[in-house]
Amino acid sequence: MRILQLMPTLAYGDAVGNDALAIHRILNNRGYETKIYAEIIDKRIPREIADPVCRMETDGDDVIIYHMSTGSGLNAGFAKMKGRKVMIYHNITPSRFFKGYNPALEKLCRDGRYALQYLSDEVDYALADSEYNAGELRALKYKCPVDVMPILLSFEDYQREAYAGAVKEYRDGKTNVIFTGRIAPNKKQEDVINAFYHYQKYYNEESRLILLGSYFNMEAYYERLKDYAERLPVKNVVFTGHVSFEEMLCCYRAADLFLCMSEHEGFCVPLVEAMYFRIPIVAYDSSAIGYTLGGSGILLKDKNPLEAAGVMDRILKDEALRKQILAGQDKRLQDFGKERTERLFMEKIEGFLRNEGLLKDR
Amino acid sequence: MEEREEKKDLGPDTGEKMENPGADETIDIESIMDEIRAEIKRKGYKEKEVRFEDINISYADDLNVDDLEFSMDVYKKQLLLLNIQKSVNTNKPLYADSRAGKLEIFFKKAFRKCARFYVEPLVSGQNEYNETNAMLLCQLYAAMKRVEELETKVDRLENMVEQLSGRPAETDNEGARQ
The missing domain is CATH 3.40.50.2000 (Glycogen Phosphorylase B;)
Known part of the structure; x- marks a missing residue:
């Protein structure tokens, strides 16, 4: 069983990218086989941590953690992947804010919101950065359990x-x-x-x-x-x-x-x-x-x-x-301290794995 | 302006003990807001009536057509470029991305051959349109050059009239006929 992360863009220094890298580090330290896959990867990120999504292959035992934050072809691709699916929902800006300023971004956000609805019965577990984000998923009638898990931050x-x-x-x-x-x-x-x-x-x-x-x-x-x-x-x-x-x-x-x-x-x-x-x-x-x-x-x-x-x-x-x-x-x-949030994340993920019968004695 | 106290960068990672005087005391925000509202009323502070909604969105310079200035040189240069770019070519070179290079190229060639029946009529139509457009813009260039020549001639004639009559040349026909 591997725990893989998937996202459209793995950027260096932005909140979602940092969250993914922190999760990678935590899972690695806990002894899980893990990797990040993305369509676009910042070249500063080492190859042993992240690979292009075209190289990703999954099987039924794998757990895929998808960072949902924008419109992307990956949103539909994620739904079709083999394995247990976990979404980390960072929120997607409503497209109306970009009207008149950036039509491409407006479309991307609108498509992202459609995908969010589409994934409501395709995901096995959802983690939301905030109560607000969790509320959106519940309003969309997500069938899976939805928990709040603050974004992982490190202030070193x-x-x-x-x-x-x-x-x-x-x-x-x-x-x-x-x-x-x-x-x-x-x-x-x-x-x-x-x-x-x-x-x-x-x-x-x-x-x-x-x-x-x-x-x-x-x-x-x-x-x-x-x-x-x-x-x-x-x-x-x-x-x-x-x-x-x-x-x-x-x-x-x-x-x-x-x-x-x-x-x-x-x-x-x-x-x-x-x-x-x-x-x-x-x-x-x-x-x-x-x-x-x-x-x-x-x-x-x-x-x-x-x-x-x-x-x-x-x-x-x-x-x-x-x-x-x-x-x-x-x-x-x-409440956002590194030790506390990392412990919370592992509790949630391992709770999910236990429920799915995937957590072996470590 | 009093000197601001030097901040300590406290954070959960530093291991430093945090000072929390009053951490458990709730701030009475409503009471503070009431005092502020009363002060605003007492001092007669007014909100500025410049609304963000009244500021027009201005796009990047190259989209703001009202600011464009015509340049014959730029136009001619773009026309030359247009005539270089107008034809779409369906026979682009094929490259291999994977280790199975020759096999990949073979399959790409085969796929290109299969799709040709659909793609080539579309490209042919696009090329005809591009050709028509390019010819039209060339004609427009010729017309603009003619206009430039005529403007030069008009200026010259106006100057002659001015010199002969000792007064500024009339620009409307009625004045010229007197």
Whole structure:
């Protein structure tokens, strides 16, 4: 019996890719024969870990873990494979967010959602990154058991040194508000800009907004955001674009507050990153945001930019409140600790294997 | 602006003991929001009326046709390229991806022969259309060159009129007939 992972793209450094690599490491350490297969594999990933999907062969005893996060021909291919099928559902952005910006991406997301429905009776077990994701599968009447399993995160790399010079550039006395995420319409960076505009206008002119994330394939949305920022007008809005890991660390280390107005997230790893870097979080309560925050941070029920600005100012000026928020975030961060989540993952997978009669004495 | 305290990078992997003062105290968010709303009302803060929905989506430069400027040189260059690219060729070289190279190529050739009855009429139709298009654009180029020559002639004649009459040349026919 082998436990194989399958995904359309194994990228280096993104949440889904990191999740797959972490699972590979855990299974390997536990003595399982395991490999990752993907249509596209980042060339930095060693061949002994991942192979092209055209080389994949399975038999009835194998367990295939499929990372479901987008439209792909693999979605249907997965259903036809021999072996037990486990889906890890990372969520697929609803296509409506990309309308008018990127027709190819819009179609990919729509096709992904069709596939998600199709797979409702083809999968033997489903793990969802969040309660929100699990809820979607249950709403689609998935026949198999559905459990919640947070994405596997490791923060060892975050202890690296950031470029000291770059940190200095942002530590110039201005208050730094940050949001991390691809420049994408579902993440609603326009609402972040709007709230920040009102914060800068009414509370603190000496402030900067850092929008940390690539705008590749979202150039039309990016241009619209820039136009919007100019029209308001708001000063000191930085679109970093794609940055290196060290530059990302700089931004986090210089940030005073994390502001999220996203309307669709399957988990939102940047929230956990903000917790790790002890940045107080203000976030709009949508999709999986509430689950990931787990009662920590400040959740906004609506997007009134004046109120959001007021909350930001209160947190930044009220040291006791800020400490209380950070304490809550520290506590929530423990739930995503490496040892805990790895143990949880193995419990779930081995529970499934036991039920299927595949777990031999180890 | 007071100096922000240096952050400790606490995380579950560091093994450091976390400080959790007040970790179990629930933050009364509603109460904070009520205070903020009252402050907004008291100070008369207003939401800016610039809506994101009013910002038009502008696409990449090469799709924004309104900004295009005509260049005869660019047009001529593209026309030459078009005439090189216009024919679709069905006889592309075949390569082997696997170790069984010769066998793979044999099967690919066989498959190509079998599919020929369907593919070649389609390609032939496409090539005819491309040829027609290319000829049309060549004619358009010839027409534009003619227009350029006539524009040069008109400019020259207008200058002559201006010099002869001592006043700027009329551009409409009524003025010219006086």
